Each structure stands twice: as C-alpha cells, then as structure tokens.
Amino acid sequence: MVRRTGRRPGNPDTRDAILATARTAFAEKGYDGASIRHIATGAGVDPALVHHYFGTKDKLFLAAMNSPMDPGVVIPQALAGDPDAVGERLVRLFLSVWDSPAGNAGVAMLRSAVSSEWTARLFREFVVSQVLRRVRDLVPMSPEEAPLRVSLVASQLAGLAMARYVIKVEPLASAPPEVLVAAIGPTIQRYIHGDLPGAWPTDPKPPSD
Amino acid sequence: MVRRTGRRPGNPDTRDAILATARTAFAEKGYDGASIRHIATGAGVDPALVHHYFGTKDKLFLAAMNSPMDPGVVIPQALAGDPDAVGERLVRLFLSVWDSPAGNAGVAMLRSAVSSEWTARLFREFVVSQVLRRVRDLVPMSPEEAPLRVSLVASQLAGLAMARYVIKVEPLASAPPEVLVAAIGPTIQRYIHGDLPGAWPTDPKPPSD
Numbered sequence: 001m002v003r004r005t006g007r008r009p010g011n012p013d014t015r016d017a018i019l020a021t022a023r024t025a026f027a028e029k030g031y032d033g034a035s036i037r038h039i040a041t042g043a044g045v046d047p048a049l050v051h052h053y054f055g056t057k058d059k060l061f062l063a064a065m066n067s068p069m070d071p072g073v074v075i076p077q078a079l080a081g082d083p084d085a086v087g088e089r090l091v092r093l094f095l096s097v098w099d100s101p102a103g104n105a106g107v108a109m110l111r112s113a114v115s116s117e118w119t120a121r122l123f124r125e126f127v128v129s130q131v132l133r134r135v136r137d138l139v140p141m142s143p144e145e146a147p148l149r150v151s152l153v154a155s156q157l158a159g160l161a162m163a164r165y166v167i168k169v170e171p172l173a174s175a176p177p178e179v180l181v182a183a184i185g186p187t188i189q190r191y192i193h194g195d196l197p198g199a200w201p202t203d204p205k206p207p208s209d
Numbered sequence: 210m211v212r213r214t215g216r217r218p219g220n221p222d223t224r225d226a227i228l229a230t231a232r233t234a235f236a237e238k239g240y241d242g243a244s245i246r247h248i249a250t251g252a253g254v255d256p257a258l259v260h261h262y263f264g265t266k267d268k269l270f271l272a273a274m275n276s277p278m279d280p281g282v283v284i285p286q287a288l289a290g291d292p293d294a295v296g297e298r299l300v301r302l303f304l305s306v307w308d309s310p311a312g313n314a315g316v317a318m319l320r321s322a323v324s325s326e327w328t329a330r331l332f333r334e335f336v337v338s339q340v341l342r343r344v345r346d347l348v349p350m351s352p353e354e355a356p357l358r359v360s361l362v363a364s365q366l367a368g369l370a371m372a373r374y375v376i377k378v379e380p381l382a383s384a385p386p387e388v389l390v391a392a393i394g395p396t397i398q399r400y401i402h403g404d405l406p407g408a409w410p411t412d413p414k415p416p417s418d
Contacts, residue, residue, distance in 0.1 A: 151378045158372055
C-alpha cells in the first residue's frame with residue numbers, strides 16, 4: 001500500500017466533505033463570517049482535523065477554490081519595489097500565472113464564477129479577501145479611495161482574463177506579454193496611484209448645519 | 210385567435226430552427242463565413258424566408274444572440290462628437306445599457322459566453338463583427354494599431370461588466386455611473402487614441418536585405 005504524504009493528507013472523502021462545506025460557508029457567510037469551527041461542524045469532523053488537513057482559513061479557502069496560486073505569496077512579491085512601476089509588475093505577474101499551465105485552473109475558476117449567483121458570491125469573497133485586501137493593505141492609499149481603486153484594478157484584470165483566455169479576442173489573445181504590460185500597466189498604475197477626478201464624493205451624507 | 214404581428218413574424222418553430230442553425234453557423238464558420246443561404250439550407254427553409262423573418266445577416270445575428278441592443282445603432286451615437294471625450298461617452302453608453310432592464314440579457318450573454326469553448330467562439334464573433342469592427346471603422350486609427358486598440362477596449366468593458374454585474378465587487382457594483390465614467394473613461398480614451406509605447410512592432414517580419 002502507498003501512503004499519501006505531503007500536501008494532501010487524510011481520507012479523500014473527508015477532505016472533499018470539508019471542502020464542499022467550506023465552499024458553502026464562504027459563499028453564504030463570506031470570508032469573515034465563515035469559521036473553521038463552523039465548517040468542521042458542518043462536515044461532521046473535529047476542527048483540529050480541518051487545521052491538520054489545511055492549516056489556516058486562507059489555505060482552506062485556496063484549496064476550496066482550486067486556486068492556481070497563493071495570492072498571499074505572489075501579491076507581496078509583485079507589490080514590492082518601485083511604486084511607479086507597480087501597475088506593470090501586477091500585469092506581468094498576472095500574465096505569468098495565467099499564461100502558465102496554472103492558467104487552466106484560472107479559466108475554470110472564472111467559468112465557475114460566472115455560472116450562477118452562488119458561485120459568483122463565492123468567487124467575489126475569494127477575490128476580495130485573498131487579492132483585493134492584500135493589495136489595499138500593501139499599497140499606500142487613502143482609506144476612502146482604496147476600495148474603489150482596488151475594484152477598478154479587479155475590473156481590468158478580470159477583463160484581461162476574459163478577453164485573452166476565455167473569449168480569445170485577437171490580437172490581445174496571442175500578444176506577447178510585454179506588449180500587454182506596456183498597454184495595460186499604465187491603466188493599473190493610474191487606478192492605484194493616479195488622479196481619478198470626481199471618482200468619490202468626500203462624504204455621501206450632506207453636511208449638517 | 211390572435212395573430213402575431215410586428216417584429217416576430219412566422220411560425221415560432223421555424224424561427225427557432227433558423228436561430229439555432231444560425232448560432233451553429235456563426236460559431237463554426239465565423240460571421241464572414243456564415244451565409245444566409247447556408248443557414249436557410251441547414252434549417253430546411255428558403256433563404257427568402259430567413260430574409261423575411263430577420264432582414265439582414267446582422268439582424269439575424271442580433272436575434273440569435275438575444276442581444277439587448279443593436280450595436281449598429283448605439284455605437285455610432287456614442288462615437289459621434291468630440292474625439293477627446295469618446296472614452297467617457299463609450300463608458301456612459303455601456304453603463305446606460307447594462308444598468309437598464311436590458312442588462313439582464315447582457316449578463317445572460319456573458320454567462321453563456323463563458324460556459325464553453327463553443328459559446329465563447331460565438332460570443333467572440335459577435336463582439337468582433339458587431340462591436341469592435343464598428344468602433345474600428347468609425348474612429349480614425351492606424352490600421353496596424355486598430356485591432357489591438359479595440360481589443361484592449363473590449364477587455365476593460367468586459368471586465369467592467371464582470372465586476373459590476375456578475376461578480377458584483379463593491380464599491381464598483383453600486384457606484385453611480387458618473388463615478389465610473391470619470392474613472393474608466395480615460396482608460397478607454399487612452400486605448401483608442403493614446404500613446405501605447407512599444408505595444409506593436411511596426412512589422413512582425415524582419416526586413417529583407
């Protein structure tokens with residue numbers, strides 16, 4: 001008999017039950033609302049087993065989404081360095097992941113995200129908790145502006161993935177990565193650091209007098 | 210008995226057979242390769258009946274896609290006017306269609322496009338023949354640059370639709386349209402008219418000597 005070792009310990013049925021329960025919990029309660037304890041109860045196992053199999057809540061979420069990479073690792077790498085070139089670095093990183101064999105898992109995530117309201121909610125929780133919060137926490141931005149800025153970044157990168165890997169609009173679908181880094185990098189740069197005139201009212205409530 | 214009049218003449222079964230055959234033809238042969246004669250043969254009807262039901266090949270494609278609007282009408286409207294504000298006008302037009310009840314049909318098109326390779330091909334033919342070609346034909350751009358420019362525009366608008374209407378990333382999902390016009394309009398403007406340094410080699414082949 002071969003014993004499975006390394007990253008995927010344990011009974012496959014138990015793992016799958018935990019992952020299925022985790023997907024439901026993250027979609028229905030959101031990342032912050034879902035707890036390992038609650039997920040363990042739903043899957044009929046001890047919380048210690050979930051920790052043993054998957055480690056942290058972040059890692060459990062990655063496994064539940066079949067994420068092709070760990071945003072907790074790659075995003076800090078992309079954001080480190082010259083702030084004036086952060087847009088180009090993010091586009092380059094994005095393309096390097098999606099152009100690799102891991103990109104198939106990305107397309108599968110995107111297809112799943114679009115297939116129903118429920119899977120869209122799960123994907124949104126993933127993007128917000130694993131990607132957008134990290135960008136927001138690592139890049140100096142004013143707290144009022146940060147949420148819109150990072151959701152604009154998400155819109156351009158999601159559209160890049162759609163156009164290049166799903167819809168395959170030419171010549172974007174087969175353009176060399178550096179062509180797209182030069183074209184789209186400045187968009188991301190402006191969304192993060194640029195002037196977005198009138199993009200947010202300083203206060204949505206009228207001043208009291 | 211009520212006789213159906215106006216825009217949807219004829220036997221519903223015959224109409225549906227023509228639309229199903231048209232979807233296959235547009236996906237498999239592309240917009241240019243598909244002909245009304247071929248589609249009529251596939252559906253077992255006379256080409257004159259297809260013309261009678263649907264009019265032009267463009268209109269047949271719109272009907273086959275359940276398109277919420279006719280790009281042949283709205284795009285020329287958006288592109289007319291000050292060239293320095295074409296980006297803002299395109300974003301404003303895009304949001305006005307998608308924020309309206311017609312937006313549900315747009316989301317359905319997007320969901321369908323992502324669901325399989327086949328539907329992605331159909332959607333790509335639609336976007337290229339009905340949307341991107343019109344933008345390219347109506348906006349002065351150099352012929353070498355136009356294809357990449359319009360596919361970049363498509364990437365940002367597809368991502369806006371994904372982020373606002375499908376994934377619903379906040380605050381982008383509920384931002385007032387003019388906030389997004391101010392934020393995303395300049396991106397579209399730059400993709401159409403701006404400087405995209407290094408984005409295309411002048412000639413992919415090495416010069417002969």
